[in-house]
Amino acid sequence: xxxxxxxxxxxxxxxxxxxxxxxxxxxxxxxxxxxxxxxxxxxxxxxxxxxxxxxxxxxxxxxxxxxxxxxxxxxxxxxxxxxxxxxxxxxxxxxxxxxxxxxxxxxxxxxx
Amino acid sequence: xxxxxxxxxxxxxxxxxxxxxxxxxxxxxxxxxxxxxxxxxxxxxxxxxxxxxxxxxxxxxxxxxxxxxxxxxxxxxxxxxxxxxxxxxxxxxxxxxxxxxxxxxxxx
Numbered sequence: 001x002x003x004x005x006x007x008x009x010x011x012x013x014x015x016x017x018x019x020x021x022x023x024x025x026x027x028x029x030x031x032x033x034x035x036x037x038x039x040x041x042x043x044x045x046x047x048x049x050x051x052x053x054x055x056x057x058x059x060x061x062x063x064x065x066x067x068x069x070x071x072x073x074x075x076x077x078x079x080x081x082x083x084x085x086x087x088x089x090x091x092x093x094x095x096x097x098x099x100x101x102x103x104x105x106x107x108x109x110x111x112x
Numbered sequence: 113x114x115x116x117x118x119x120x121x122x123x124x125x126x127x128x129x130x131x132x133x134x135x136x137x138x139x140x141x142x143x144x145x146x147x148x149x150x151x152x153x154x155x156x157x158x159x160x161x162x163x164x165x166x167x168x169x170x171x172x173x174x175x176x177x178x179x180x181x182x183x184x185x186x187x188x189x190x191x192x193x194x195x196x197x198x199x200x201x202x203x204x205x206x207x208x209x210x211x212x213x214x215x216x217x218x219x220x
Contacts, residue, residue: 031205037153041196041213048207056207089153099143099162099204103155 002026004104006092007074012110013082021107022074023092030097031055032075034067037089037106046090049075082111114139118199118211125218131186133214135199136179142203144182146173149196149213158184158197189218 005024013019025032034046045059049069060067069075079086089108093101115138125131137144146158159166159173166173175182186193194217200208
C-alpha cells in the first residue's frame, strides 16, 4: 500500500494481559521502525528491522517486549504481561532505505 | 549521544502572527525533519532538509549545519496551525532522534 497501516487503532488491556500490535509498511520499504510515545511529546525508539532482520534493537526493553517482521506478513510488536507504564501510543514507520520515514497513524494502548 | 532540543516548549500566538520554533542538535546528521502532530495523534512530515532553506505555503524551514541549528517559521499563522511541532534528526536507515516538541496554539 501507499500508506503505513497500523492495527488496531485502540487497544485496551488489563494489567498482566498480552498486547499485540501490527504494522504493514509501505510496499517496497525495507526498513521498519517502532516508536513509543509515552507522554504527549516524548518519543522513544524501540526497534528497527531491515526486511525480516533486526537492524537495531537498542531501545527495546529486554523483558516482555518482542517484535517480528516476517515475509508476506504485517510486522508485529508484542508485549507480554502488560504494565500500566506500557500505556502509550505506538507508532510504526517505514522507509525504502533513505532518511525520510513515513509514519503510520499509531496504536493507542491503554493498560488498566 | 544525540540530543535534540527544541524551544519554546509551549507557544501561544494571535492569528496572523509570525511564529518561529527553534531546534538544535548535538551530532552530525544526514537530515533534519520537521513533523506536525495534531490532537488525535497522526504524524505528518512537513520538511526534510540537510542544508539551506525550504518553503511550503506559509511554512519555511531553515538549517545551519555549522551551528547545528534549525528553525521552523510560520507566516500569517492561523488557528488550524495549532498542533505540536516536532523536530527530529536522523541518518540514513537509522532511528529518528526526536526533540521534545513545541505545542502551538493560535488564537483567533
